[in-house]
Amino acid sequence: MSSEDWRTASFRDLIANGVLLIGDGYRAKNSELGGEGPIFLRAGHVRNTHIEFDAADHFVAELTPKLKAKMSRAGDVVVTTKGNSTGRVTFVSGEMPPFIYSPHLSYWRSLDHHALHPGFLRYWSRSREFRTQLAGFAAQTDMAPFISLRDQQRLQITLPPPSVQQSIAVTLGALDDKIELNRRMNRTLESIARAIFKSWFVDFDPVRQKMEGGELLRIKVGTHPDGLGCGRNWRCRRSHWRFDTKHEGAGVLGRRDRLCDASGHGSVDSSRSEGDGAASHS
Secondary structure (H helix, E strand, O other): OOOHHHEEEHHHHHHOOOOEEEEEEEOOOOHOOOOOOOEEHHHHOOOOOEEEEOOOEEEHHHHHHHHHHEEEEOOOOOOOOOOOOOOOOOOOOOOOOEEEEEEOEEEEOOOOOOOOHHHHHHHHHHHHHHHHHHHHHOOOOOOOOOOOOOHHOOOEEEOOOHHHHHHHHHHHHHHHHHHHHHHHHHHHHHHHHHHHHHHHHHOOOOHHHHHHHHOOOEEEOOOOHHHHHOOOOOEEOEEEEOOOOOOOOOOOOOOOOOOOOOOOOOOHHHHHOOHHHHHHHH
């Protein structure tokens, strides 16, 4: 493969040839938000490695047909274009929920995956070639950083052959997938740590359990004292058994308790139940 196989093109040329589409977001009104429709993605939700959907506003569902032109698609590259966050870039994966871009965001969408692989465009947006041009646009004004659609059309991108684009996208994509998996695992561990901290130092569960008397006995999932086999987690305390939703394998943290006598019969303690209110156990 020779260097002649590589070429430089402007975004304007790629747009004119039907290879690339770029666009900005929708200027939402407050009256259009607060429903259960698509997510309204603001620049503050965009990180260089991922998108944070927590606490994002939703549009009123009835507006969905009107918003389709500004709705995300898998493979889009998302760029923040205004303010101090200008130049943050991320990628829309197929696992993400659909969302509507805000005015402080632009999207780059490959329309011809052979000529311009979406994954290659994703990693080019993190390259020195793009960063150098971005810095040049920012230096053109004394105001807050800003990159317009016209500026984006002037961007120059070096394009390798399609096979090389695909190899770059696949190789770096595998690494990013591993990073994202680790990030999610860390987030899960942080949630567990916060729940344990709250149990011990806010709700004082160990202290209350000690005050109630008796030593706790953790029973393996799928077994019950005396071989009754209820398929749940149970704790032994003096003369009764209590269903415990806090141990591994029992599901999400909760406050639903089930009291049974030694024969395994009993009913839900409704004074401490939440959620669906399980039926009495027999």
